[in-house]
Amino acid sequence: MAKESYDHKNIDEKWQARWREDNTYRTESDAGKEKAYVLDMFPYPSGEGLHVGHPKGYIATDVYSRHQRMQGKSVLHPMGWDAFGLPAENYALKNKVHPRLAVEKNIATFKEQLQKIGFDYDWSREINTTDPEYYHWTQWIFLKLYEHGLAFRSEEPINWCPSCMTGLANEDLDQGRCERCDTPVVKKQLPQWVLKITDYADRLLADLEHLPKWPEHIKESQRNWIGRSEGVELDFTISFKKNPADNDWRDADGKPAHFTIFTTRPDTLFGVTYVVIAPEHPWLMQALRESHDVLENGSEIRNYLDATAAKSEIERTAEGKEKTGVKLEGISVVNPINGEEIPVYVADYVLGNYGTGAVMAVPGHDERDFAFATKFGLEVKQVIAPPFKQTVEPGIFRENEPVFVNDGIICIIKHWSEDTYLALKWKKVAWGTLLTGVVDEGLSAEETVTKEIREETGYLNPKIVRKLGAVDGLFYHVPKQVNKHVHGHIFYVELENADREGIADEENEKHDIVWLTSEELKDFLTPDTHKYALDVFTHGYQPYLGEGSLMDSGAFTGRESNEAMADLAALAGGRSVTNYRLRDWVFSRQRYWGEPIPMLYCDACGVVPVPYENLPVRLPEVEHYEPTGTGESPLAAITDWVNTTCPNCKGPAKRETNTMPQWAGSSWYYLRFMDPHNDNALVSPEDEKYWSPVDVYVGGAEHATRHLIYARFWHKFLYDIKVATTIEPFTELHSVGLVIAEDGRKMSKRFGNVINPDDVVERFGADAFRVYEMFMGPFENTIAWNTSSLVGARRFLDRIYTFRNKIVPEEIAELSRSLHKTIQKVSDDIPAFRFNTAISAMMILLNDMEAAGKMGNDQWKAFLRLLAPFAPHLCEELWQLAGGTGSIHLATWPEANPALLVEDTVVIGVQVAGKRRGEITISPSASEEEAVQAALLDPGVAKALGGAKPGQIVYREGRILNLIP
C-alpha cells in the first residue's frame, strides 16, 4: 500500500492562523506557576535574510519552551531585533536607503520567514533596539554608569578603522583587523567615552565558577579574554651618568628615580640582565622633554619612537616578531635582588598599556627577552636548571628524600684531531654516558674538570672552551643506593693532544672509552640530562620557561623556583598585583546609526549628563548620514540638534555627537522582554523578580567574548544598582552548531550555496524542516546541510500521518513498554538538548507501531504529545482528529510509568574470559546461579568453556555474565 503524503501547506497555514487567533502562546506572569524563560540571541536583521542555519537555535528553544509549557510552566519565549550598528548602516549606505527604512524592511522579511516555521513566540513582546521607547533605557543605563564613575572621557589612542571610519573596542578586532570589514586598524587619538569594564574583571572571571551549565569552551574563551595574571611590581632604581646630582633626587615617598616593572616570575630575578620600557612609557616622554636631557642619545630615541608610532598594530606585532629597540645611553638601573647594574632599553615588544609598561628582561627564561638579547648581544643568564627525573624503579623518589649536589659537572670532550666526542660505555650496566663528576672541596669547577678527565680517562691536556649552562638531574644512584638531586654544570672541553697516562684498574673495570660523532652520541647516551647537555652543545641554549631548581641565585640556589618565588619577591621589595588583559570598553562610535550618548558640553559647566526626564535623546532624522572620516560623527553637522541649552545654567551647550556601539542594546535586552512596554522603568521589580534569570539561552559561539562579556558586565552593574536581582543573567547556555552548505563551505551568497528556509518549508513543510534540523546530529556540532536526509525526516512524518488510520479504541499491550521507554527518553533528552536522540527514540517507537499494525487511541495521543514540540502543525492536526481537547500545545506532557520500564526478561551477553560467546534470555533479577545455569546451556558458551568449570564468575544483573575458567 502506498503511503500518503500529508498536505503540509494546508496544515501549516491552518494551525498558524488558529494559534494566532486563539493567542495560544500568550505569555503571562502567573505567580502560582513555575516560570521558564527561554531566550534566543535576537537576530541582527541583515539585508540577506535568513538561511537554514539561522533558525536551528530558534527551533531548539521552540522545542524546549513547548516542552516546558506542556509541563505546566509559565513560559517566556520572546523575539526581537538588534538593529543598530555598522552592518545596517553600511548596508543602507551601499543601497542608498535610509538605515531606518532598510531596517524596517529587513525586519519585515525576517519576521515573515520566522513565522512560517511555526514558532511559539509571543509577538506582543517584540522589541527593537532602534525604537526610542527601547533606547530610552539604553541611555538610562549609560547615565547610571556615568553617575557611578564607570563611564569616563578618555583621550588615549584607540583603534580606528579607516574603512568604517570609526573607533572600535578591543572586542571589535580580529588579529588587528576590523572585525566587520577586515581592514587593518590604526591607532588614533580621539576623545572617547570609555566604560570601565576592568573594574568588573575580577567578578566576570570569578563568577564563571557559578555557571556550571555553560559550555566549557565559552567559559574558557572568557577566561582567556579577561586574561588575569598575578605577579609583583618591583622598583629598579635609576642611576644617572650625565649629571650625578640626579641620583640624589627623591620623590614624595622619598624614593630615588626608578622604573616600576611588572613580572609574574620573580623567581628569575637573578637572571635579569637588562630592563625594557615601552615606547609609550611616560618617563621617556618626560626625559626627552627635560631641558638638561638625562639621555645621551635623545635624537636616536626620538627617531625610534617616531618609527614605532608610524607602524600599524599589525606591523608592530606581526613583523615575524623581529625585535627592535634602542639602548637608553646615560642611565642604568640596579637589580634590587643583587645590586647589579644593568642597561635599559626602549623596545616596542613591551606594551605601553599593560602592567606598568616596563619589564625586567630575563633572556635565560623568556623567549621574547631571549630573542631581543640574542639580537643585541646581551648577556643570557641561566638561573633555573631544567629538571629531569630518571626512575630506575617506580616510586623510589617518594620514599627517600634526595641528596642535593649543587656542583656536579658534565663534560663534552672533543677528540684532539677527529670530529668525535668522548663517551663512556659502562660494563656492568647498559649505560652510555658522558664523563661526569662532583666538584671536590677546595677545587674550582674547572680544576675538577681537569682532574676528573685525568683520573677517569688518563688524558693530560684538556682545554676548557666554554660552559654551556646547567641541567638538573633527579635520579637513583644504584651503587650508593640513594636518591640524588644534582645540578650538572655542562662544560665543553677540547683535548689538545693524545698525551695520556695510565688510569687506575677500578676505573678500567667500570667503563670503556668510546669516541662517537655527535650524531652517534644522540642514540648512545642513556640519561636525559646528558641528552639535554648534548642538545645544548649542538643547538645552543634555548630559554627554559618551566619550573625547576634555582642555580647561580645566591642563597636561593638549590631551592625550587615555585617555592622560592615569594621569598625572592619579598627580598626585592615586590608588591603583589593582579593584571588583566581585558581593556576598558571604548564606547564611542563616530557614526550615525546608533543610540545617541546622552551627554552635553557646556562652556560654563563642562560635561553635563542629560537629565533622566529628558530621555530619550532621539536620533535626529537626517538626509545625509555618511561618516565624515574626520573623527567627527555625522551628527555634528546637524546644528539645530547639536546646539541646545545646559540644564544646569541654562546657557548654551552642545550635544555629544558620538553614538553607542552595536553591543549596547543587546547588553540588557533580556530584561526588557520581561516587561517590554513599561514607560516608567527599564523593567518593573515584580516582573524582574518573577522572570529572572534567563533559564536557557541559545546562540552562536562567536559571541563568547563580545556580547556575552558585555551583557554580563552590564548585568552585574544593574545588580549593583539593584535593578537586577541575580548576579548572572543567563543560567544555562547552549551554543548552536553551524549549518554549513552541502559542499562543505560556509553558506554564503558569494558561493551561491545558500539554502533558504522559505523554500524548504514550501516544499517539505515546517515540521519536516524542524524535525530534520533537530535530528541532524548533536546540537552543538557543525553539520553540512543534506537535502536527501531532510527527505528522511519528511518520510517519518508521512508514516505517522498514514498511521492515523490504524488507531483502535483499546490499548495495545505489546506497545506500552515501547511507548513508555520513549516517553522517558524524550522527557530526558529535550531538557538536555539531545534532540537527535529524542527523535531517534520516536522513530524506533514508530517502527514498533508499524510492526504491531495498530495502536490504542490513548497511546497514540501520548505519542503525538511527545512529538508535538518538534512537529507542532502535524501533531495539532492529528490530535484534533484523535479527539484531543484544546490545543495539543497546552495539553499535559505524558508521564512514563516506571512499572512499565522494567522488562520481564532481558537478553544479556555471555562472555567467556571477556569474549562474547553467546547470549541468554533471563529475568533481569535472575540470580547468579540461574544465569550461569542458563549460560551453560548455550552451545557457544559450552564450546568456549570446553568442559572447564568457570573459576570466576562476574555477573551484573540485566547487564552481563562473564565466566572465567
Added chain:
RNA sequence: GCUGGGAUGGCGUAAUGGUAGCCGCGCCUGCCUUAGGAGCAGGUCCCUUCGGGGGUGGAGGUUCGAGUCCUCUUCCCAGCACCA
C-alpha cells in the same frame, strides 16, 4: 606556543565501564507501480580454510571486561597569543 574540545562504517551519528555500529541518509538485491526527490521486503564494518578471527586515529596501562578511565603520541576544530 598556551588553553579548551574532538577523532567510531561510504555519510550524519548512537552506545549508566558490560553484546560496538541504534536511528537516519546513501548504496545493493528483489517486488510493486498512475515513473516519484514515491512505496514495500531483505541486505549493507573487514578478513575467513565457515571453526572462527580482527576492528572505535596510534602506542602502552588499569580492569573479569575499555569507544568510554589513566599515561604518552598524531591529527582536526575553536579561543587567546610580543599581555612579561
